[in-house]
Amino acid sequence: MLELKKGINILAEIGGITTLDEAHALFAKKCDQENLAKLKKITNGEALIQIANAIAMMQPDSIFVNTGSEADKLTIRQMSITKGEEQPLAMKDHTIHFDYEKEQGRVVDKTAYITNEDEETSVMARKILRNEAYEYVKTEMSGIAKGKCLLIGFFSRGPIGAKGSLPAMEITTSTYVMHSANLLYRNVYHHFDAEVERVGYVITNVHSEGTSDPANFPKMRVFMDRSWLTTFSMHCTYAGNTLLMKKGNHRFAVDLATYYQKESQLSEHMFITGLKGPGGRTTYFAGAAPSGCGKTTTAMVGTDFIGDDLAQIWIDDDGIVRAVNPEFGIFGIVEDVNREGDPLLMKCLREEGAEVIWSNVLIDENRVPHWVGHGEEMPKKGINYTGEWWEGKTDENGKPVPPSNPNARCTLLSTNIENYNEKMAEDPKGAPIRVITYSGRDSDTMPPIVVAKNPDQGVAIGASILSAATATEVGVSGVRRQPWANEPFIPGPLADYMDAQFLFFNSPKIKEKPIMAGLNYFLTYGARGGEGKKLLGEKRDVKVWLGWLELYANGDVDAIETPIGFIPKYNDLKTLFAGIDKAYPQELYNKQFALYIDNIIRRIDLQEEAYKKEQNVPEKLFEVYEEERSGLEALKAKYGSIVSVEELIEAVNQ
Template sequence: MTNATLTNHKKLLAWIDEIKELTTPDDIYIADGSKEEYQNMLNLMVEGGTAQWLAEDKKPNSVLIFSDPADVARVEDRTFICCEKEENAGPTNNWKDPKEMKDILMPLFKGCMKGRTMYVIPFSMGPVGSPIAHIGVEITDSPYVVANMHLMTRVGKPVLDVLGEDGEYVPCVHTVGAPLAEGEKSAAWPCNAENKYITHFPETNEIWSFGSGYGGNALLGKKCFALRIASTMAKREGWMAEHMLILKLTSPEGVEKYVAAAFPSACGKTNLAMMNPTIPGWKVECVGDDIAWMKFKEDGRLYAINPEAGFFGVAPGTNYHSNPNAMESLKANSIFTNVALTDDGDVWWEDIDGDVPAHLIDWNGNDWTPDGGKKAAHPNARFTAPAAQCPVIAPNWADPEGVPIDAILFGGRRATTQPLALEASNWEHGTFLGAAMASEKTAAAAGGLGELRFDPMAMLPFIGYNMADYWGHWLEMGDKGGDNMPKVFYVNWFRKDEEGKWLWPGFGENSRVLKWVVERCDGKADAVDSPIGKLPTKEAMDLAGLDMSDKDWDSLMKVDASEWLDVAGKIEEYFAKFGDKLPARLTKQLEALKARLEAAK
């Protein structure tokens, strides 16, 4: 076993042996986390035809990879929560009995790494040694996974040092599911398109992933550990694992506040995390763009870490207008998957800055021209980049003690009904707002324009147990934290007027809403009561320099009781899915909302 001397952890070594016996690799390698190791993985992928170097004068030390067209995204229909009772997985998850799932998986895993190297990756989710962090060990047969885990987590010897001889870790097993016969050459992107399983065993904290080499299906620290397994650990242990960005906001007077925010996909989460504010003197810095782990400290407040060390971002749509700081983050030392290749050795995707090139190599490896009618980059094409390269990364983003959270934002994409901003009256009301969080489907989505898709706390695909029990956990955390809990707000950048024009300019102007949020936390900004929550007055929102008419402001903030009663009916239908597991306090919140709306009609 290569590098076996890195650890004396008997349980870990025994588990490695057990997986070796099951999967029969040709070699074993324990990752030490060194820069040389990362470079070796890139070289290995280039030599094997998986990756190609980008031009050194365009994207230094960066590679481009094209996946198999059958392996391009998370596969929610092949993602399972395996626990003893189906009701503990809840109606929003795919459930499987743990024994039944192991009976399916074990024959698939038997001999699955033949002809390949088995890599053992000790990794820390969060700064190594942080009281909020947790350790995992991923076994994989994919150099792509090793390289990405180097960027996305803290890997190697420092993690094993913290683990010691008997520390706790989450065991994660991954394979591309493509064993090699004697002398057989590996595919450039090996996978097993017919047999994908991304499985979680919350009662034993295990993750087993078979058949996919892509993204969160294979980088098991990301959604599998950081949200699905961590959410169940958090419920048991009294903390929170949330699908939230974390940003640091500093006022002109030097007052620092920390905001966490949960938005469904396509609602501007990464853009907000790295925003360049338009209000003079205010500064936004990024602590994390995707996941927040929060624990109580001695002062009774919630402190959060970003458990990741990198960004795994969607490339299409990212440009110097939508997110200049993301563009700066990926200028070097990055891994690009399923974007297009320019003739001068750079990357390209739809909506990137500049003119559309006359010729590209598309994500399928074929010649591409603008008149061909196909997209050059896959819609889910990704970049993996170190967070430390972000120009607005907060200096304390990797503080092991975490940062104190002052406010939590929820938000969705709503063309009508939902005002620009509102504040919850208390934590229980805030939990209700998060539980009822929804976005309108785009015109292309099944069901058509305007139909609401509920995505509570942006956790719908990522919760590791029954969503109703998760809401109960939120309420219990509020009971425990009392007045020390963060204030909760709901925002909507996407409201339109009757002509379909955006009422709010968005992007950097969203700093105006953040300013109101933190001023509300300090009791310095006004708000007026409405049936759905406390709304900012026009005077309380810093609109200096914006061409915002009274008519547009009124449209942006309008709360129509009849529209909202219709929404309340949809919330009631959604909540009914959870039966008697739904916390009674949320039912009470819904009834109180309906009563306030009836009174306002």
């Protein structure tokens, strides 16, 4: 069981500030009159002492308090350009930021949870004992902000007043980080005290990029203190390692849901989107996928987009599962974003009107950004994250350097997206969730849609994701088991997290249980009797898969039962494909939805073997696996290792 406020508060221990009087004295010494007046409007004692200790530890030359006013936002943006963390581009309000060449994603080997001696963490997580973390932070962060301005912002991870929202402070020397925060999170300076009082927690994020001296690169670390809800990031530049209100604080939210809000709340790596169905109804989806596996594309297929990355989920007093997006904007991967697959996002990126921060793309001589897969002519030369770039450039190992990094990003406000439902996104009551989806990168096993027969099988689908490693994580490669899309952000033992999932989705408090489904966009011809790695589908098919789930959730279509769940009928999909002006031959349907029994059983065996190495994994998971295996083996005994849809229908009718 995680225990909050256990062990020394590292930030307070290093900073040495213990009282409000000491904090105010330090503010008076370090702040000019304007910023001192801004700080005086914050009255929460715990937050003020944390801020004072960050200042005492980092020793900046000056302080800037970000109130979220238009004047402050403009000042921060201009500061970033003046400092050189960003550069203006040709299009109005577009800027480019380049991260360190060797830091183009989450530094998983340098990211760790600060733990107490007797505290368990996920077997897939790195940890550092509290005393060791104290020494490292003290050494590397003491005085790290000398000669710099320290920026302080007050934000909410979610709409003000929402049950799943959490207040958080961003304390950083990076103007790019604070500029990004202004686009991605709701600034709640004027409501901060009330939100901390309502929630009972205050999250603190402390960061400095240090200097650009390459000798400092090996020193970069991201530490997350689970007990004190505090993050420390040093010598880092990539937003995933620095803007820790995102994945750093998401980890804290997962902890709080798992240990302090069990059966009532979840914190998930999920998009939220709505899809209009017959009669003008809107059905809301929450969908999990590992980073780089299509969450943003899937979310934007909806008619009522709310979020593309994170979701805070709870059961309301009427027994409805609801969700809010902790974020206010998009920090999206741009590789393969183009007009054919992502028209609404491309409009923001290629037409004036949206403020956009680009990172790690190619900038041509006309100050226009380019990226791999944008469907446009690529320049022969330009500037990218490696410096000067030209067609044919190679790295020190002779490997071609792409024009843009595979993890290159765009950051912008969600309100710029045409299908964004701002009214629902800002409603503290949350969106009513009718469909939960789970997907990864699966080239050879699961069909495009499988709907769980019950909540236990739904949880098992979420626990059994297989994914290809993506550029979001530095130094990770290959195809790997990723139990839960949330796995990189689960601090405690997976058994604890899974137990919370079973409890939530089986809760008697839920009066209208969402359907739970697996989605897979990555089946290849080579895995279905053909050749090569070409996908059986394409991006626009996502609208059909979601469209069918919308109909199924509302009882408008039925499905074919299989041991691993329900799959769609051909004619229903054919009609939906016609709606996107695309033919859907029976032959393609047969390839996509036939069950390759041996592959599925191998997948079950892989997951089961791995989970049996962990302690206290709920027995329900193994019961689901055994029931599925038994049913699959019976099908194989009758029909062979590849079972067609016709044979599945025959088996059900006998």
